[in-house]
Each structure stands twice: as structure tokens, then as C-alpha cells.
Amino acid sequence: MEWTDEGIVLGVRRHGETSAIVELMTREHGRHLGLVRGGSGSRMRPVLQPGNSLRAVWRARLDEHLGAFVVEGLRLRAGSFLTTSHAVYAVTHLGALARLLPERDPHESVFHCLQAILDHIDDAPLTAALVVRFEIQLLTELGFGLDLEQCAATGSSTGLAYVSPKSGRAVSAEAGEEWRDRLLRLPGFLQEEAETRPPLSDLNDGFALSGYFLERHVFLPRGLPLPDARQSFVAAVVRAMPDAA
Numbered sequence: 637m638e639w640t641d642e643g644i645v646l647g648v649r650r651h652g653e654t655s656a657i658v659e660l661m662t663r664e665h666g667r668h669l670g671l672v673r674g675g676s677g678s679r680m681r682p683v684l685q686p687g688n689s690l691r692a693v694w695r696a697r698l699d700e701h702l703g704a705f706v707v708e709g710l711r712l713r714a715g716s717f718l719t720t721s722h723a724v725y726a727v728t729h730l731g732a733l734a735r736l737l738p739e740r741d742p743h744e745s746v747f748h749c750l751q752a753i754l755d756h757i758d759d760a761p762l763t764a765a766l767v768v769r770f771e772i773q774l775l776t777e778l779g780f781g782l783d784l785e786q787c788a789a790t791g792s793s794t795g796l797a798y799v800s801p802k803s804g805r806a807v808s809a810e811a812g813e814e815w816r817d818r819l820l821r822l823p824g825f826l827q828e829e830a831e832t833r834p835p836l837s838d839l840n841d842g843f844a845l846s847g848y849f850l851e852r853h854v855f856l857p858r859g860l861p862l863p864d865a866r867q868s869f870v871a872a873v874v875r876a877m878p879d880a881a
Contacts, residue, residue, distance in 0.1 A: 638695045645688045646731040666741045670705035685714030687727045723757045725869035760876035761833040771846035780853040836877045
């Protein structure tokens with residue numbers, strides 16, 4: 637068995653004296669692990685850092701085997717993360733979320749979302765907005781997608797301002813006025829196609845929205861709290877925002 641794909645490093649652990657088991661989020665083959673011989677050595681260590689993009693060739697005798705990767709660095713971003721706290725926490729949080737997906741189950745949209753975040757990770761507000769979008773996309777991939785396209789009460793696609801915590805469906809400002817204290821706010825950037833740098837208030841609403849449904853559908857059923865890295869990432873973004881004061 638053999639295939640070649642592009643992958644983003646999610647994690648690495650030492651195996652034996654010189655090798656490493658590397659976890660990649662690949663474009664076409666999903667989250668995939670493989671052995672890299674010499675992966676713990678000084679030559680490969682800078683390449684096998686979370687957040688880096690690699691070209692990977694995977695080989696195994698049988699498909700169900702761990703197999704081995706031969707990797708080549710494509711975009712080695714990790715070195716630039718070390719001086720930016722929101723970037724370090726983002727990479728940790730994104731890796732933890734990606735591990736919620738079944739191994740070897742293709743999720744090309746997740747790969748592209750990860751790539752977009754990593755390509756803009758030096759920009760704190762844009763990174764934060766993309767992470768909220770990623771969390772909502774992950775809910776969809778896990779079978780808990782939100783309906784943010786039209787009002788649950790009227791069917792209208794305009795004037796959307798809230799999300800029902802029960803149904804995960806959008807609600808217009810007019811229809812939700814009476815129950816607004818019980819509804820989650822729907823920030824404007826989640827209703828736009830273009831990548832944007834929202835104000836801090838909208839980002840807070842976005843994290844509250846995605847966090848509520850992640851906790852309800854994904855983490856609480858597993859008996860887990862929301863990851864600490866998520867809270868640290870949000871706090872680091874707040875510190876980096878010009879309107880944080």
C-alpha cells in the first residue's frame with residue numbers, strides 16, 4: 637500500500653531511540669499516523685513540528701498497519717509561532733479538535749480550514765474569526781451542524797441576529813426579540829463569505845456560540861471540559877486586540 641498526500645503536522649511522539657510517530661491531518665486521507673525513521677534526530681526535528689505543512693509518502697504492507705512516512709517540508713511555519721502566544725495556543729487547540737475526528741476518515745474541508753488559519757496565524761483577530769469558523773465546521777463534520785442560513789421562525793435569510801441554544805438554528809432580530817435573553821448572539825462575521833477581522837465584541841459572541849455547542853455535543857458527552865488551550869487562546873487574542881481596553 638502506498639499513497640502521497642499533503643499533510644499538516646498535528647503532533648509527534650518519540651518512538652524508540654531515533655524514530656517518531658507523526659500525526660498528520662492530510663488533504664485526502666484524513667487524520668493519519670505513521671512512523672518516521674530518524675524523526676527524533678536533529679535534522680528532522682525542525683520539520684516535524686505542529687503547524688508545519690509536509691509532503692508525505694505513506695507505505696505499509698497492509699492498509700490497517702501503522703505504516704511509515706517519508707516526509708519533505710513544504711511550509712515550515714512553526715518557528716514563527718514561538719514568539720506569539722495566541723499562535724502557540726491556537727496550534728495546540730486545533731490539534732486537539734482535529735483528534736476528535738476518526739482516524740483515516742477523509743475531511744478535506746477540515747484540512748483547508750486548518751491551512752487557512754495557519755497561513756494567517758500572525759493576524760490575531762483574523763485567526764480568531766477563522767478558529768470560530770473551524771469550530772463550527774468541526775461540529776458539522778461530527779454530525780452536529782448549525783443552521784445559520786435562515787430564521788427558524790420565519791424562514792427569512794435577512795436580519796439574522798440570534799441562534800437558538802436548543803435547535804442550533806438562526807433566529808431573526810424581530811422574531812427573537814421577546815426571547816433575546818435566552819438566545820445566543822449570532823455575530824455578523826459568521827454571515828459573511830469573506831475573511832474578516834471582527835471587533836472583539838463579535839469575536840466574544842462567536843466563541844460563546846461555538847463553545848456552547850462544542851461543550852454540549854462533543855465534550856460533555858465524553859465527560860470532558862472544553863480544552864484549556866481554547867481558554868488560553870481566547871485570552872491571548874483578547875490581549876492582542878486593539879479594542880481590548
